[in-house]
Amino acid sequence: MSVPEVPAPDELVISVEAPEPVRDDLGLEFTIESDVDVAHPLVTIGDSLTHGFQNLAVRNTDRSWPALLAEAMGVTPFRYPVYPGPDGCAGLPLNMEELLRHADTITKGRPLPAHALRLIVALYTQARGVQRYWGFGPGRLPVEQAEFNHNLAIYGWDVRDALSKNVGWCQEQLAERPARRSWNPRRLLVQNDGPIAALRALAGPGDPGTTQLTAARQLGAEGVGTLVVALGANNALSSVLRLRLVWSGDNFADLNGKKAYTVWRPAHFQQEYDQLVTEIEKVGARHVVLVTVPHVTVAPLARGVGDKxxxxxxxxxxxxxxxxxxxxDTADPCLTGTQCRQIDSAIDMYNQVIIEHVRAHRQAGDDWRVFDLCALLDRLAYRRYLDDPTTRPSWWNRYGPYPLPQALRELHPRPDTRFFLSDARGRTQGGLIALDGVHPTSIGYGIMASEMLAILARANVPGAVGATIDFADLLRRDTLVSNPPASLGGDFRTLGWLQHRLQLFAALTELW
Known part of the structure; x- marks a missing residue:
């Protein structure tokens, strides 16, 4: 069965190659006065990549890139939400790493199917415990705190969500769809996990109208040193999660209507991002960093078939x-190479919108900067560029592959962006992307933090100059990489077994 080609928007310009990396200051330099003391040196707004999501759960928020950045800069306090969960499977909605740790105790390092029935029962029971905790136990209770978090990121949110979703909306979702006990073995996710996660991120002295942006504005009234905004990935990520290309329609700004779309037309993205920038300006931060949208087709959840x-x-x-x-089989869910090129080309146009906003503010004398996350991940893309020199863009020789920190270069095998695999011998491939095939491991978040640290050092932000990320220490804290699950198996057969029996990865498509 052939995959139907979807007509591209008229405004879409197809990229011949990936765009060249851009400097954070866009070559527009000016003298920056010394920073004054501010109440909130660092505030971040974003989605799952900033929230700290990995392994199908938001759990290790102390190892999100903003938390690692704050730690390196000596920023205290730096508040972020926490997601405890039941013993043995903390996090929301379902921590794959902890599930596989549990599987290790049953399989003793042999591939998962070796104890199929016993294992299914055990993992199903553990997942039900997670559902009870968040739906009927301590996790359902609201978090009371006197001050807003500094990391205001929320997984699954796109630009429109940041503009429109608020505390009241989350509360309404919980009231309209109360948790129900279900014994369906195909439904292992926590019900209402999105609103639950969001309410923890937005906890503080606000009212039902509190959004990510209004919370940041209230912090700004007391003084914000650096505001980092990393939104836009979820305006295209669903195409990879669902393996479907559906361009946004005229109701793209409707919170319910937009659920049908997997990629925003560039014109629609620009309309929403322009509104976002207007709200960012109201925070009044001394330094603003906008983060580009990565090429979502690089994520190893979607694997290229055959030879390029x-x-x-x-x-x-x-x-x-x-x-x-x-x-x-061509009847399996899939995207074509042509569709992936269109998706990436749309993202390139998104990033031009982001860059031009930074350019306009720098020309006006404001210290706005770009963190070109898109280019960083392109320079790490293993199957796209590192393993195939014939596909590298014309600018590759000037920049080369991204240089991993010394502590990571010494690992064997060297960490890369392929899907994470391990067995009784240890990690066999991957290491920069976690078990869900989309989000970074802790060392992957460390790379993001290190790059942001360099940008803030060039901006003379207090605490950033001379600071570094301790990757040797972070590697010890990254339990997935330093002590990988043995029961995962060293090939894709175990992943297929997990998906067939437990539909774990299908859960990703329900989060967005």
């Missing part, structure tokens, strides 16, 4: 990572 055409950065077909080349 010579000289092309795209495979002919992309399907889920656990579907091997031998198993793949």
């Amino acid at each position: 055409p010579e000289g092309s950065r795209y495979f002919a077909r992309y399907t889920y990572a656990w579907i091997s080349d031998d198993q793949f």
